[in-house]
Amino acid sequence: MHWRTYLHYFLLLVEASVFSLKLGILVYAANMVFVLTYNSPCSDEEALKTIHKLCLDALNKKAFGNLCLPLCESLDLQYSFCTNGGEKDVFFMSWDNSITPSPAQLVMKRTRFTDQIVNNLYSTKRDDFVNVFLTELKTLVNRHTKSKYIGNMKDLLQLFWTIEEDKHLKHENVDFLRNVIGLAFQSEYMFMLLHPIGNIAPSLRGSCGQFYFMEHVPLRLSDVAITWSSQVSIAVKLLDLVQQMEDAYFERLHMCDVKADNFGLDDNNHLKLLDIDSLHFHSALVRKMSDQHCLHDRDCQVWNCRGLCNMTSQKCRPLRFNSNLQNVCEEIFLGADSYDGLLSNPPSSVGDDLREILHSCVVSNHISDVDQDFTSQEMKIIDLLKTILKKKTTSSIR
Structure with missing residues (x-):
């Protein structure tokens, strides 16, 4: 075989090796991103920072929910510890309330990056924002039940009871609507919201922003x-x-x-x-x-x-x-x-x-x-x- 032929095959082999190396680096980088994003141990410091940011949004009327008050103002809802929840933030909370004789133990959850997804889907510049929002919400609700109908904002507020209604808030408020759709994207929240009877799942206790709170099963x-x-x-x-x-x-x-x-x-x-x-x-x-x-x-x-x-x-x-x-x-x-x-x-x-x-x-x-x-x-x-x-x-x- 001529030396030029050997050289040709050698160059092809080198090219294939370089490609394999690049592919290996990309796969490794992708795995590292997954590990760092989803499998890194939780941190009390980061958890408290997340709650602090949520409370700032609540105080500035950018986050809404029936448990924002005990979490951010009366401070009856206190952080205990966190755990690695994969793609979710998972915080364990103690709620000193007048309903139960001893503090209720709750789990506070949110699927990470939900806010970025909502921001990408819904632009405040759209004139038909509310209609687009209601259409998407109907689709999300219908994935979990056939018995609920959302035709307007009144229907929405009756269904999403964890979103506390503010009489001074216009329901076309973009932050309010993003709160609702951010919760609706989370299937665990939606199942507990739409199917509260049956005792097969922990009970839903409320929400604040895009975080929801559920019964802790010990x-x-x-x-x-x-x-x-x-x-x-x-x-x-x-x-x-x-x-x-x-x-x-x-x-x-x-x-x-x-x-x-x-x-x-x-x-x-x-x-x-x-x-x-x-x-x-x-x-x-x-x-x-x-x-x-x-x-x-x-x-x-x-x-x-x-x-x-x-x-x-x-x-x-x-x-x-x-x-x-x-x-x-x-x-x-x-x-x-x-x-x-x-x-x-x-x-x-x-x-x-x-x-x-x-x-x-x-x-x-x-x-x-x-x-x-x-x-x-x-x-x-x-x-x-x-x-x-x-x-x-x-x-x-x-």
């Missing part, structure tokens, strides 16, 4: 599931929750991040789902799946809501391949990752029967391509599980 499953009787009690509550997801709302509700850390018990021993952002109504979930390109079925997953890939079109099919029940059996009852499993070590008197039905639960096919009622197969599994769990067994310490 206990995780691992804190209370000590004896077999307590494990059975929690398991039955989880099964009831699964059934509630099927028929308590205008359409099926999917839990797409099922794991032990995402469930807790409140002071009244009610089981609460803590990761509200992982909830998807059926139509929204299948729409999200069908928008995705894929080469494999795993490309169609939304956390642990599994999908199927159409290999011909390389688009995800508009369906979920597993179910809430299947995920609860697999991830919580049997256990996954570092969690041992709520029902993984039963007494010998029920062990064989329980393991058999849990195996059936996990391997069952639960394709959900329409918003249908609970399948007879799922109902049978739930009834069998409850029957086995309610058998008289001796308490055991794990």
Whole structure:
């Protein structure tokens, strides 16, 4: 082979190596930005700075909400500590109020960069700002419910009760409208606002600016599931929750991040789902799946809501391949990752029967391509599980 040919191939190799190096640097830089933005430990100093800025906005009538007063003026709402909330600011607060005998423990949250998104979407120079705002708000509300209608500002104020109405404030005030739309962009806030009844999620207590405040659920499953009787009690509550997801709302509700850390018990021993952002109504979930390109079925997953890939079109099919029940059996009852499993070590008197039905639960096919009622197969599994769990067994310490 001529030396010029060797030189040509050598230069091509060098060019490819340089490209790979540049790509590696870009990937590394992108990962560093993600780590620094979302995974850096929270700081009390930064948290207090954020609250201070929020209170300045509240005092200057740029931030509104029913909890701005106790947070920023009477100071009944005090900062305790913060935690790393990924893409959210998460502050734990103590509220010394006249409603509860002891200070209420609240969680104060905001999805980061919400204000920048709102500022980019809505320019104050637009003459039709209010109409554009109401149109967008209707879209956001309709993602979570079909029973609410917003036709004007009066409807808006009745729905968004955490935004305290100021009689001297014109509702066309841009800052006021940005407060509302900033809250509406946050799916956890919207779910708690629109579905306050049902006891599946922490209760919403109020808002200030684009921050919202919710009930703090102090206990995780691992804190209370000590004896077999307590494990059975929690398991039955989880099964009831699964059934509630099927028929308590205008359409099926999917839990797409099922794991032990995402469930807790409140002071009244009610089981609460803590990761509200992982909830998807059926139509929204299948729409999200069908928008995705894929080469494999795993490309169609939304956390642990599994999908199927159409290999011909390389688009995800508009369906979920597993179910809430299947995920609860697999991830919580049997256990996954570092969690041992709520029902993984039963007494010998029920062990064989329980393991058999849990195996059936996990391997069952639960394709959900329409918003249908609970399948007879799922109902049978739930009834069998409850029957086995309610058998008289001796308490055991794990």
